[in-house]
Amino acid sequence: MIRDLNDTMVFVHVVRLGSFTAAAHALQIPKTTVSRRVRELEQAIGVQLLRRTTRQLSLTEAGAVYFDQCKDIAATLEHAERAVHQLRDGPRGWLRVTVPYSFGISWFSPLISGFRQAYPEIQLEILASHVPLDLVGGEIDVALRLGVLPDSSLVARRLASYATGIYAAPHYIKHHGQPATPDALIEHRTLVLHQARRDVGYVWPLRKAGAKQRNYLVEPSIIANDPALLRDALCAGEGLSLGMDHSMQADVEAGRLCRVLPEWIGPPQDLNAVTAREHLPSPKVTAFIGFLKAHMSAQQDRS
Structure with missing residues (x-):
């Protein structure tokens, strides 16, 4: 059992940045602390992870395997920490949304001003399209889509039928x-x-x-x-x-x-709010989908 996950995070930074000095600068801790944490990690695992010379730092075979398995964990932890900080500070930043063309004009367009008033620190970029756009490749936060969702790699939250x-x-x-x-x-x-x-x-x-x-x-x-x-x-x-x-x-x-x-x-x-599958949706996405759900609920109460 690894005693401290921080040791793994330090190791990943050393490998990514290529040196103890660069990792110490990025983490804002002394170089001696970086070296000590990597050494303690190797002792806890029982294998050498890095080859150290005066001019070069390289991975051992075990180090390469360990880094490959841990790099995504480190990225997930960093993403989680950013999400928590964003939640603490409130939803903010650019939100990229795609909508079906005619539905975007008739249904979504009238909601834009109300959403901006509710969340003034979120800026909207809206893409109206006749065809579904690639969420991951297009770096799209939310897609409003009508009909069946065929791609299981995406997450759909139904807003209305x-x-x-x-x-x-x-x-x-x-x-x-x-x-x-x-x-x-x-x-x-x-x-x-x-x-x-x-x-x-x-x-x-x-x-x-x-x-x-x-x-x-x-x-x-x-x-x-x-x-x-x-x-x-x-x-x-x-x-x-x-x-x-x-x-x-x-x-x-x-x-x-x-x-x-x-x-x-x-x-x-069905009208769905579609997002890429991720561990922690960002606060701005959560706020946007929550706003749409509240609008649909109020609309149903009036009908």
Whole structure:
């Protein structure tokens, strides 16, 4: 059993920085203390970890193995210490967030000012995108994503779940009628998203309350990668579209759209706050997700 984990931390610093002198300077302790701690670590383990000469410092075979196993532990401890210091001082710094384009404009954009007022020491960088961005490679703190999360290396926290249904403009229904059953959808013009593509063609998953979901073929007249691109065409009577009730509500209330096959519902769209998997989420990420959850809870209480 190692008596003091600090000895391991000192050893890792010596290897990373290449000398006892550099490690002593970085740790702000005497060089003699660095040398003593490494020596005590070797005695505790029972093997030599470093070869010391007047000009050179190198790892033994055992030292290389030990460093390889301990370097991540040291990094985790340093990260934990920084996180605790940040928590003590409060959430602060730049927060890099990515959002779906249309959802970011309609849902997230109105929340920005309220979040900044609640956390004035957090600066926001917002990336709106039609496709999911790489969180790790893009150094993104949080991604707001709709739908299923396929990557198990990421952590998703569900913020809300939105019902979906089929909508059309009164103008379209007046001139083309509306389907009596989902099987009749194939006879109508539809406005669809790219993700509706399957091997058999474009499909809409639908079900009645309490029944199993089934895929129904549709014939697209317009295909897009973002629902905002379909809105004007939908309101102009270009066809039927499957979308979130939440997004269609304002147009329904204004008489620009109406529900088609109202007893049939599409798959719910979950809104997730997605982060890379890490041991300790930073205070600014925790504050951001907590703010969104509080907003969703207040919104549900009002509805």
